[in-house]
Amino acid sequence: MYSLEAWISAAGIVFQWQNMAMVFGVSLIGLTIGFLPGIGPLTALPLFLPITYGMQPGPALILLAILYMSTTYGGSLSAILLNTPGTAASAATCLDGYPMAKQGKGGVAIGISMMSSFVGGFIGLAGLIFLSPIIADFALKFQPAEYFMLAVLGLVLIAASAKGSVLKGFIAGGFGFVVSSIGMDMMTGYSRFTFGSVYLKGGIPLVPMIIGLFAFSEVLALIESGDRTISEKGALSGRIIDGLKTPFRYIKTVLRSSLIGLGIGTIPGEGAAVANFTAYLAEARASKHPEAFGTGIPEGVIAPEASNNACVAGALIPTLTLGIPGGGVAAVFMGGIMIHGLNPGFELFTRHQDILTTLFFGLLVANLLLLICGSLLSPYAAKVTVIPISILAPTIVALGVISTYIMRSQILDVVAAIAAGIMGYFMKKYGYSTVAFLVAFILSPIAEKSFYQAVLLADGSYLTFAVRPISGTLLLLTILALVLPPILKKFRKPESAGSD
Amino acid sequence: MIRYLHRYGLLSILFLTDVGLLLLSIFLFFLAADYPDMARMFPRLALVMIMVVTLLDMICFMRDQEAKTPSKEREEGFEAVRPGQQLKVLYMVALIFIFFFFMLLFGLALGTFLFLMLSGWTLGYRKFKTLIFSAVIITAFVYVIFRVIMNSFLPEGLIFSITGG
Numbered sequence: 001m002y003s004l005e006a007w008i009s010a011a012g013i014v015f016q017w018q019n020m021a022m023v024f025g026v027s028l029i030g031l032t033i034g035f036l037p038g039i040g041p042l043t044a045l046p047l048f049l050p051i052t053y054g055m056q057p058g059p060a061l062i063l064l065a066i067l068y069m070s071t072t073y074g075g076s077l078s079a080i081l082l083n084t085p086g087t088a089a090s091a092a093t094c095l096d097g098y099p100m101a102k103q104g105k106g107g108v109a110i111g112i113s114m115m116s117s118f119v120g121g122f123i124g125l126a127g128l129i130f131l132s133p134i135i136a137d138f139a140l141k142f143q144p145a146e147y148f149m150l151a152v153l154g155l156v157l158i159a160a161s162a163k164g165s166v167l168k169g170f171i172a173g174g175f176g177f178v179v180s181s182i183g184m185d186m187m188t189g190y191s192r193f194t195f196g197s198v199y200l201k202g203g204i205p206l207v208p209m210i211i212g213l214f215a216f217s218e219v220l221a222l223i224e225s226g227d228r229t230i231s232e233k234g235a236l237s238g239r240i241i242d243g244l245k246t247p248f249r250y251i252k253t254v255l256r257s258s259l260i261g262l263g264i265g266t267i268p269g270e271g272a273a274v275a276n277f278t279a280y281l282a283e284a285r286a287s288k289h290p291e292a293f294g295t296g297i298p299e300g301v302i303a304p305e306a307s308n309n310a311c312v313a314g315a316l317i318p319t320l321t322l323g324i325p326g327g328g329v330a331a332v333f334m335g336g337i338m339i340h341g342l343n344p345g346f347e348l349f350t351r352h353q354d355i356l357t358t359l360f361f362g363l364l365v366a367n368l369l370l371l372i373c374g375s376l377l378s379p380y381a382a383k384v385t386v387i388p389i390s391i392l393a394p395t396i397v398a399l400g401v402i403s404t405y406i407m408r409s410q411i412l413d414v415v416a417a418i419a420a421g422i423m424g425y426f427m428k429k430y431g432y433s434t435v436a437f438l439v440a441f442i443l444s445p446i447a448e449k450s451f452y453q454a455v456l457l458a459d460g461s462y463l464t465f466a467v468r469p470i471s472g473t474l475l476l477l478t479i480l481a482l483v484l485p486p487i488l489k490k491f492r493k494p495e496s497a498g499s500d
Numbered sequence: 501m502i503r504y505l506h507r508y509g510l511l512s513i514l515f516l517t518d519v520g521l522l523l524l525s526i527f528l529f530f531l532a533a534d535y536p537d538m539a540r541m542f543p544r545l546a547l548v549m550i551m552v553v554t555l556l557d558m559i560c561f562m563r564d565q566e567a568k569t570p571s572k573e574r575e576e577g578f579e580a581v582r583p584g585q586q587l588k589v590l591y592m593v594a595l596i597f598i599f600f601f602f603m604l605l606f607g608l609a610l611g612t613f614l615f616l617m618l619s620g621w622t623l624g625y626r627k628f629k630t631l632i633f634s635a636v637i638i639t640a641f642v643y644v645i646f647r648v649i650m651n652s653f654l655p656e657g658l659i660f661s662i663t664g665g
Binding site for chain 2: 029032033165167168170171174175177178181185187188190192193216219220223224225226387388389390391393394395397398399401402405406409411414418421422425430431444447448451452
């Protein structure tokens, strides 16, 4: 596949001091940027794209890929410590990471996150290097009917697993869908629910929604709690080293989640945001104690963290092999490839193998460096939990407002984020899942577009979703996801009653 | 009548929230009636789902109330909130708007500094020296990240452009 000479040459390039300094520097910058609520790879990559113009293609692609990986790493830190995912890819990490931090195990949770991310990233990279032709071939079989069913399955799984009331999970998911439909309809160009507003015609952007729903609503909840700090002084007793060892006690979880992340990453449009929730839910379903998820258990951190980092590598598979970006960030990455005069696909794998091996080798080194840097620097990041809330809350607000504004320099984006924050605050207060809302918000454009495309391709027949083998399987899984939990609950009830 | 309403929890904020959501979804459902077929089908489908599920939630709620077995989740929203804390939530919402106004008026650095000072004080932090120190550190961090490293476009400050500063 790739010759030994190519790997040796790649090592020679990566280990040049300038490139090593770049790998180290960009890893640190990415970790810091990822830590900022709402600022993720999609914000960072375009800003760094101009820097790569004057660089050789290999190091330029390494820079972009490391930034992608390190921002995903950094996003998990704020998810664990502030219940504010730095990126949507870390949203599921909040569910168990934050409760762990509140229990004084912030250090352990970060250690778990770092090692899971490392192993997940490594498995993802192995998949990228060795399995890319096979996986890309399978992803090619996905047509609109499959995308639609995958989105529906994702929505059902998220809503059904919402903490508290399942019905409220579905209500939140439904509204996520409706809010996502605000703006110009992509099929007809008709304005929906815009009430004459020019701003709403473009739809509500994702970044203000994420910052509002997670960062601002959390700030309001923190203030209302009346607590002085997130965690009491001295409560950060959990050691990172303990966390680093933990994933090795859950090998099955790590492997399962990494493979889920890798698989989802290869499907265009289904990014790390979907991967981390899917892995989390799969783990909860496979667990003998699903009720413990959400209370602060290691599996709840391992699953999303291993999957989102594996997904980063997975998203590069269709981008590099087929020229189909696996998501928004991969699309920016593809732009980075093209500005260097390279064409993704067959040509890249045959004529520019040297560049590819340099990229792969650089990513393997960066993955290890991120584990080391993350583990060394995280104790300092963990200190944020003992900062007084009256200082921490305004800081999160300031970062959130600025992060929202720099995306498009639109004042109304900030207003949208504030509105989403107030909505998120009340949703949390009255038991409506903000996670279900956000996932529906992300998935619904994919679902809607794919639905119409699938029906058009099938000459108006809705049966296409049931008769195609992959979409039919996904449909079956969706029905099972809806029907099985209440049945299982009924069967389990007498047992638990007995044990009580 | 009032006793009947109380018995089924019909005056509870949770029930009224469901009623509000039901009315909102009905309103949006009819609003979408004029849209072309392809534009209205999906939102209306979601709205019908919301209506059905909300009605189910209301029925479950009434059943729970009648059986006097309120589930844990229903009480979640009503954990005791200390007096004055909800007022601070309102202050914070107002302060977010004020921050944005500060940023437009004074620029990123000064606006962030003033916002951090004002909000820290409003939220009850009274150690003035620590407040100034933390505001300076955080402002410097924000400036380095957004202006120096990311080179983002941010308001320079209206007041400085007027005075030519």
